[in-house]
Amino acid sequence: AQWDILQVDRIAASRNFYGTLRVVQKDELGVMPAQRRLVHGRIIHGVQLADTGQHGTPTSYYNAESGVATTLKLMHEREAIHVGVVGLGVGTLATYGREDDQYTFFEINPAVVDYANEHFTFLSKTKAQVNTIVADGRLGLESLDEEVLDLLVIDAFSSDSIPAHLLTVEAMEIYQRVVKDDGLIALHLSNNHLNLLPVVVNAADHLRLAVRAFKTPGNPEVAADNALWVIVGEDQNVMQQLRTMGGGGYTPSVQDAKHVPLWTDKYSSLWHVLGE
Template identity: 25%
Template sequence: MNINEFLSYKEIDHLHSQLHTSSNNHEITVYDTTELYGEKGAFRVMQFSNHAIQGAMDLNHPERIVFEYPRAIIHLMECNAPSFEDVFLIGHGIGTIAGHFPEKRFKVAELDSEVVELSRRCFGYSQDNVMIGDGRQILEGEEPQKYDYIILDAFTAAGTPRHLISREFFSIAHSKLNSEGYILMNLMGKGENDPHINAIYTTLAKEFTYIKSFSLPSEGAADIQNIIIIGGFKPIHFQARQMADFNEIQLGQGYLIRD
C-alpha cells in the first residue's frame, strides 16, 4: 500500500470537519492524531459515535497492523490452517485483516456502505470484495463447506448483534465451513467472569468440538477488553509469543443464546 494512494495527512487535516458523516447505522468520524493509546506518532482513525474505534492506520508505516486483536487473529489463521484460501468476514472496518491477505479469497460483508467508502478514500483499501448487507443473510446464501475461516468482527453500540452470536447463526457457520475450518470472533467483554461471554462460549460449543478463548490483560475485573474466541472441528494451536499480548482464558457455562 502506498501512502500516496489515499488522502495525505495534510489533506485529511484540511478536510477534518468534512470527514464526519452519518449513515443509517452510525455516526462515523475519520481523524488524524499524533497519539493513540499513549503511543506517539501519526495515526489515522475511524471511529463511531459511541467512541468505538473501528480501525487505525500508522501513517508512517501503512502496512503495520496497529491493534493487537487483528494481529492475534492473523496468527491463529496462519497457525491452524496455513494453506487457507477462502475466508468469509463479517464487519469491514478499515479492511485490516482482508487487506493483509491480498492473495487470498476474502468475501467481506459490511452493513454500512459509508464505512466501505471511507476505508477506500481515507485508508487505501483497494480490493473489490465487499458486499453491502447483513452478514448472516449473505452467509446463508453461500455454498456449503466453502470456507476455511469465518471471521466475526461486527459491533453496534450495544455490542455484537444477537443474531450473529445465536445458536442458529453458529449452525449456519458450521454448515459453511469445510472439515478443516474454524470460526473466529472478536468480542468485547470482561473475560472469564462475564455472563454474556460465557453464554456465547456455551452456545458456540453446541456446534463446534474444539474452542479456545483469549483476552487482553485488564487492570480490573470490570474492565471491558477485546476477547477472541475460536471454534473448530480440530484441535486449536497457537504460540503464546505470537498472540500480541492476548492470554488464554477459561470460560464457564452460560445460558443458550437463541434467535
C-alpha cells in the first residue's frame, strides 16, 4: 500500500545509459503551486506549473527574475535572435522565444528529448523556431558555423557529476567562436556542492572576456529557484548595457578566483571548488 501511495504522482519513468528519468506531478502544497517535474536521479531537470493557464510561466533557474531572463531582456532589443542552449531540461528557456527567434538545443540524452516533448509544452507552445540536436554539447557546438549565435546558454552543471570539459579554456574558446562579436555566453552555475564561479572567471580572464554574475533568490509561489548565472562577453558596449540592467548583477573579482588553477582540457580539479 505504501508503494502505491509513493507512485501516485509518477507519470513516466525510464532508464538508459545516462541514468533514471522520471516525470512526476506534485500537488499544491502551501504556497507552492501544483507542478510537473522532470527528475534525473536526485536532480530536478525542469519544472512546469500544472495549471494550463500558467504553462508558459518560466520556472526553476530560468524564472523571470533570473540572470538569464535579464540577459534575454537585453537580447530582445534586437529584432530577432538565435539562441543556442546546451542542456535541454524540459525546454523552459523556449518560453522566452518570440516570432522569428531561433532556439537550438543540444542534449546528450535522447530520453530527455522524448520526455520534454511528450510531457511538457514549453517546446510546442513557443513562438520561436526550435531545433533539438542529440549530441554532447561541445561536439554539437563544434559543428556550428562561426558567429551564428546571439546568446549561448550552457546549463549542465547542477548535478553532483559535472562535465568538466564544458568549463575549460578550450571550451570557452569554442563558445566564443560560435557567438557573434556582440553576442553573450550565459553559464548556469547553481550547484549544491561546488563553487564553479572562479573556474569561469579565470577562463574569461585568460581570454580577456568580461564577466557579470547574477545571484537571485527563489520564489516558491511560481516554482522559481535560487539561481547563479554568469554572463561572459567580448563586446564592452554590450557588457556595459548588461551592467545597467540591474537584476541583482555584480562583477566578480578576478583576484578572488586566483586560488583556483586554470582549467584546461589537460587539467581540471574539483578539489579547489568543493564546498565553498
